[in-house]
Amino acid sequence: MTPPLLSVSNLTVHFHTEAGVVRALEDISFSIAPGEILGLVGETGCGKSVTASCVMRLIPTPPGRIVSGEILFDGRDILSMSDEEVRLMRGRDMAMIFQDPMSSLNPVFTTGFQVGEAIVTHEPSIAREPLRARVLDLFRKVNIADPETSVNRYPHMMSGGMKQRVMIAMALSCGPKLLIADEPTTALDVSIQAQILTLIRRLQREEGSSVLLISHDLGVIASMADRVTVMYAGSIAETARVRDLFDDPQHPYTRGLLGAIPRLDRDQGRLAVIPGTLPNLMNLPQGCKFRERCAEALPVCAEKRPALAEIRPGHEAACHARTGR
Amino acid sequence: MADRSQGSLVARRILRNPIAVAGLAIILGYLFIAAFAPHIAPFDPTAQDLSRSFAPISAGNPMGCDEFGRDILSRIIFGARTSLIIQFFSVCIALVIGVFLGALGGYFGGRLDEAIMRVMDVLLAFPGILLALAIVAMLGPDLRNLIIAIGVYSIPQFARITRGSVISVRQNDYVTAARAIGENQSSIILRYVLPNAISPIIIQTTLRMATVLLTAAGLGFLGLGVQPPEPEWGTMLSNARMYLRSAPMVAVFPGLSIMLVVLGFNFFGDGLQDALNPRLKE
Amino acid sequence: MPVLDAENLVKLYPVRTGGLFGGRKALLRAVDGVTLSIERGETLGLVGESGSGKSTVGMLCLGLLEKTSGTIRFLDRPIEDYTGDDARIFRRKAQIVFQNPFASLNPRMIIRDIIGRVLEIHGLAHGRDIGARVGALMREVGLREDQMTRYPHEFSGGQRQRIAIARALASDPELVVLDEPTSALDVSVQAQILNLLQDIQAARGLAYLFISHNLAVIRHASTRAAVMYLGRLVETARKEAIFARPLHPYTQALLSSVPKPFVTDERMEKKIIAGDIPSPLTPPPGCRFHTRCRYSEDRCTKEEPQWREVEPGHFAACHRIGEIEESRTTNPYPEGG
Secondary structure (H helix, E strand, O other), X not given: OOOOOEEEEEEEEEEEEOOEEEEEEEEEEEEEOOOOEEEEEOOOOOOHHHHHHHHOOOOOOOOEEEEEEEEEEOOEEHHHOOHHHHHHHHHHOEEEEOOOHHHHOOOOOOHHHHHHHHHHHHOOOOOHHHHHHHHHHHHHHOOOOOHHXXXXXXXXXXXXXXXXXXXXXXXXXXXXXXXXXXXXXXXXXXXHHHHHHHHHHHHHHHHOOEEEEEEOOHHHHHHHOOEEEEEEOOXXXXXXXXXXXXXXXXXXXXXXXXXXXXXXXXXXXXXXXXXXXXOOOOOOOOOOOOHHHOOOOOHHHHOOOOOOEEEEOOEEXXXXXXXXX | OOOHHHHHHHHHHHHOOHHHHHXXXXXXXXXXXXXXXXXXXXXXXXXXXXXXXXXXXXOOOOOOEOOOOOEHHHHHHHHHHHHHHHHHHHHHHHHHHHHHHHHHHHHHOHHHHHHHHHHHHHHHHOOHHHHHHHHHHHHOOOHHHHHHHHHHHHHHHHHHHHHHHHHHHHOOHHHHHHHHOOOOHHHHHHHHHHHHHHHHHHHHHXXXXXXXXXXXXXXXHOOOOOOOOOOOHHXXXXXXXXXXXXXXXXXXXXXXHHHHHHHHHHHHHHHHHHHHOOOOOO | OOOEEEEEEEEEEEEEEOOOOOOEEEEEEEEEEEEXXXXXXXEEEEEEOOOOOHHHHHHHHOOOOOOOEEEEXXXXXXXXXXXXXXXXXXXXXXXXXXXXXXXXOOOOOOHHHHHHHHHHHOOOOOOHHHHHHHHHHHHHOOOOHHHOOOOHHHOXXXXXXXXXXXXXXXXXXXXXXXXXXOOOOOXXXXXXXXXXXXXXXXXXXXXXXXXXXXXXXXXXXXXXXXEEEOOEEXXXXXHHHHHHOOOOHHHHHHHHHOOOOOOOOOXXXXXXXXXXXXXOOOOOOOOOOOOOOOOOOHHHHHOOOOOEEEEOOEEEOOOOOOOOHHHHHOOOOOOOO
């Protein structure tokens, strides 16, 4: 077995706010193999974006505080790197694309210049002409029509989908081993989303890079990911290969989530509902965080927080009802 | 207008900011002195005693005496009262008229807005103190006219701030929702728009208190403010300037008082701004 | 008699385009000839991507935006006729729920006043009755009565949307426009709100105009669906027909672009719509979809397709309906560029 490219173990992160301590992540462990797409799915406040920020070491401290845990990327411990090492690593070894391409690009520079800057940051000695060629090449790679003209365009002259392509070109500029895509298509229309997802998938195959794909949309995850990790209230509920997760979900939360989605392929009289609301991250209940909304809760669920345990090879869930028997 | 928890949150943020607390302390002290002037002042501020002309600092006259032998401390204390009256009423004038015009223009837009803002531009085109000067010169120098002059010259600031704030609040869905449930225009402005547009206006009011005091003092200094023997800090400063070489202390105390109160309002206003518009997410 | 009957609705916006100085004036055709009607107890789902004009249609139907031309009849009367005292009646009988529950509730009002104002304005309750009626409405939408003295920020997104729904119900409306009512919510909360809307409709016999970009939500929530593209309707039919047998190439392509929440061996690459959505400022001539349509031919670039009833109750605007149905299973889309 090849060692994972990224492995996060027992990561716990707190945020100290005016109102109290927010337990954003609690004992998060997952890994991504080389060339793999891991989907990270969950609802608002589940901690999926905080996880991505930790991997990129973009958590502002304070108010954030990494309480414990280890993030190994390509054999190196990200949390103990110097700021300079992190700066060099970002963009070159791992890159990120964000939800909102409108605000991630600087409005006063041309898109070509901005992609060029991303290259120059890591290759300061590159000459003008090769740089231009590289940028054009990247524009072609992400299917931007008419690259020669497009490199001279400013972000506001482009559509949202085109801007997201520019962001992807920028992220790929130095051939990163890991691409973190945080809700990359949430701000886009359905038809454009399909284009961008296809693009990400094609590039991932061509470059052989790994992708951490964060999304709230189970459809996006199902059509993109190799493996899926479901998060709930700062903890991992379940991790499995994509087919196992969608065909035979184990954690009651995953099941609830899948039942709650309106479907295009069949009629549902009423949607299955997960009762109740998310627990307050500043005041978490004892035991399992999902217990109060769970139909299968056992007495032990009120006492002990369930740990992630293997239910079948490659399929882990944190649920007493599944692992207890 | 602010609700319970939001109000207490703002209060907590202010109390955690030492500069704002200092500002608040100065303002409270100033209000106290102005309110209880007759009980605090050791002497009648207008009582002359030429034998004590320019009397130095002593236990009886902690700040000494001026050219007519009046106790400077007592004059400062009563001067606080005059300043507060000027500040309060002139800011009130500016607030009421400015917010009214700004809300009207901002909410309805179009020609009305255009007309209101051009008038404001004309007012703003005069250097502030000159405008006030012209008004006082026209109406004659006394306390009432001073208040009117300063009030009028502060209107554009309030109108602009209100207009900007109203325009941004107007875009909210709850304003459209108010139209959808059948609220009438005045009700929309008073119940939905203004309460949400109020924070920059509150901040502006606090900061204006400082500017207004300075303007009043400036006009007093130019002889267009409150007329002697009524104690007023600017007028006191103006009189003291003739004896600056022989008796500098006479000028120092009114000057310090002005500075302290202006600082107090500015500190508090800045603190209020930080507390009302925190960049930090909760 | 339909609750709402809109015919040939047009909304144009004059806009300035171009640089800082002396930009050209142009007309943005936000809604360009939309005809729809909604019966009592029915949900019309209006679906489209950005720039389709679907939200504008909702605002026009409620008279919250002034239409440029066309007619809107509400309860068999043109909405222009609701003037004076009758204006109240229209406001009372036609209501709206917005997308973002964080922006649609006045942050400075407590819940009792947010909902109670509706009762006050329309004289539906007085004094103490207001509190009782607000309490009943809160229970109807699944909130606790004792929460009525709280402010909106003390509630979660889903609870706020319930409050917005209670406000819309307070005046006992006949029609509620739901403008992306669940788009800002999480999946689990969305399910709760969709079920709630369904229950309310069943209990009160309301007509809904349900606007959404989410095809699955539209499928779940509607009785009939209408698909918009660049200010025009491209297809309308009963839900069973439009989702099982979409006739318009845009509807077909849109449906296959949605990532499904299950794993299939189908490759998404085969089904995507190429190209960008054109700007509504310069909509393509002829059929507006022709720039992205794989069935497009010469005629499509010149002639606007007629809006016609292809099957009973199934309307579409496409030159090539009939010709293309047979080829639907083949001919994959190329990757977008």
